[in-house]
Every structure is written in structure tokens, then in C-alpha cells.
Amino acid sequence: MYFLSAILDLPNVRSACIAVTLLACSWSPAAFSATPEELFKPIAGVVTHPRCLNCHASGDFPTQGDKQVRHTQMVMRGDGHGLPTLRCVSCHQTSNSADGRIPGAREGWQMPPKSMAWAGLSAAQICAVMTNPAKNGNRKTSQDLIDHMLKDDLVHWAWAPGLDRTSPSLPFDQFIDALKTWSKAGAPCPK
């Protein structure tokens, strides 16, 4: 392009070419140069956060708090919604309780199936199960994952968890941006 504008030697052509070059460069340069580790790092910080892992737990019960201790009151996973006699939604309503103590969400508070358990896994392992349609609820593309995170109220809850609970340090919008950059690069998982 510089070659072309040099031949023509028209300032307006040259600036148009520079504009085109800049545009091309601003289109997600990170997706081309970054390693899978670098691309997944900001995502890893979110998916390994206790707000996610307390539901994406691996045992027969959810966990609670930043230390991910066993849920009190003998709450069990059951069919994901708790035991028939002690359902999650008996306590967890469609929004956080007024005092913030009991978490809640429109989506219906429940545990994901065990195939989506992430607690105890490394970031690379979470990436592998998260992108595996046999384990992730048959989500075939990284765009399907992004759509889930954009829509799902249980995901959003992690950034407004009530009381003095911590949230992932990456703001939600930047989490989505990081997912899009990772997705454009082919959603590679770290080794």
C-alpha cells in the first residue's frame, strides 16, 4: 500500500492507505500474536474464582465462601436442584435476599451437572472440559459458550453476589472481551 501511494504520490491516497492499514491492525491484533496461555489467562482468573466454583463443585454438595467449604445445612446436590426434601430454591430466591445474605438469581438456583465440575481442576483442564461438547451441555462452538455467559443470570450473579462476597477481579465486560479475543484465535486451551 505504501508502494502504491508512493507511485501515485497523492497525499489523500496516502492517508487513506494509512487509515486502512490502521484499521486492519486494530482488528484484534492480540488474537494473532498471543499464546494460548496468554489468551486464556484473563478467562482463567474468572473460571477459577470461588463464586463460580462453589456451584461448579465436584462433590455431591455445593460449597460456599472464598474457602469453598461444604455448604451448611446438609444441603446436597441431588438432581442438581437439591434433595426432594431440601430444594435449592426453598432458600435461594430469584434475587439476593434483601440483606444480601442468601444469594439468588432469576435463572433458578441450582448446581450444574457433574460433567461441568471445575473445582480442583487447573485452568487448562477447565478450558478442556468447558470446550468439550460431551461435557459442556453440547455447546459446539466457543460462541455458544460466550452466549451462555452473556445471558446466564447465574454467571452475572458472580459480579453482584451480595453481602461482602468477593467478585472476579476482571469486570464482566472485559471478561466478555477476553472471551471474544480467545474465540477469534480459535479458542485454544493452554497445555
Ligand code: HEC
Ligand atoms: C448458582 C450456581 C452457578 C454459579 C454461581 C455459576 N454457574 Fe455456571 N452453570 C450453572 C448451571 C446450573 C449450569 C448448567 C446450565 C446449562 O447447561 O445451561 C452452568 C453452566 C455453565 C457453563 C456452560 C457449561 C460449560 O461447562 O461450559 C459455563 C461456561 C458456565 N456455567 C460458566 C460460569 C462462570 C464463568 C461462572 C462464574 C462467573 C458460573 N458459571 C457460575 C450454575 C452456576
Ligand code: HEC
Ligand atoms: C436451607 C437453606 C438453603 C438451601 C436449601 C440451599 N442453600 Fe445455598 N446458601 C444458603 C445460605 C444462607 C447461603 C449463604 C451462606 C453464607 O454465605 O453465609 C448459601 C450459600 C450458597 C452458595 C455460596 C455462594 C458463595 O459463593 O459463597 C452456593 C454456591 C449455594 N448456596 C448453592 C446452593 C445450591 C446449589 C443448593 C441446592 C443444591 C443450595 N445452595 C441450597 C442457604 C441454602
